[in-house]
Amino acid sequence: IHNTQIEDEGNYRCMIDNQHTDATLTVEPLxxxxxxxxxxxxxxxxxxxxxxxxxxxxxxxxxxWLRDGIPIGDQGEAKNEGLRYSLYIPHNIQAGLYTIRIDDGHGQESNCQLTVEDYAANERKKPRIIRALEDLNLH
Known part of the structure; x- marks a missing residue:
């Protein structure tokens, strides 16, 4: 059976002359x-x-959703909109390894290493002008 569908599940019998064999087809979704x-x-x-x-x-x-291997629980808001799965945390963000695990027995995961930096330290890292631009004439 090509392109097997759930509807194809069932018992099948193959008969040739006066002989036959039976088989059961079970379709498991991907x-x-x-x-x-x-x-x-x-x-x-x-x-x-x-x-x-x-x-x-x-x-x-x-x-x-996990942070450093521990379920996030009420710390964040998990959403599912169609095929998009998201985690929103409005405040009190904690650095760590954030993981989303598909809970279907196959254990597929995706990970993100989150770093939290002090805003004041980030302000000090902003680019600054070291030397003013000068006009350049080309002949």
Whole structure:
């Protein structure tokens, strides 16, 4: 059977002359897979809101969000909109390894290493003018 569908499940019999054999076909759906992974790294400055998102091949898949291997729980707001799965944390962001795991027994994961930097330290890193621009005449 080519392009097997769930509807193809059932009992089948092959008969030749007065002989036959029986078989049962069980169709298992393909596991959900990542279409678009989380970014590998991300930096948050100060206490700005933080959102991670990825895409999974199926809608309404059960997923688990973790930080450093521990379920995030009420610290963030997990959303599923079609194939897009996201985690939004409005404040009190904590650095660590953020993971989304597809909870279907196959254990596929995507990870993002989050760094939190002090906003004041980031302000000091902004580019600054060392020497003013000068006009240049070409002949």
């Amino acid at each position: 596991p959900a897979v990542f279409i678009k992974y989380l970014p590998k790294t991300w930096t948050v400055y100060g206490d700005e809101p933080f959102e991670l998102s990825c895409q999974i091949s199926k809608p309404n898949v059960r997923v688990i």
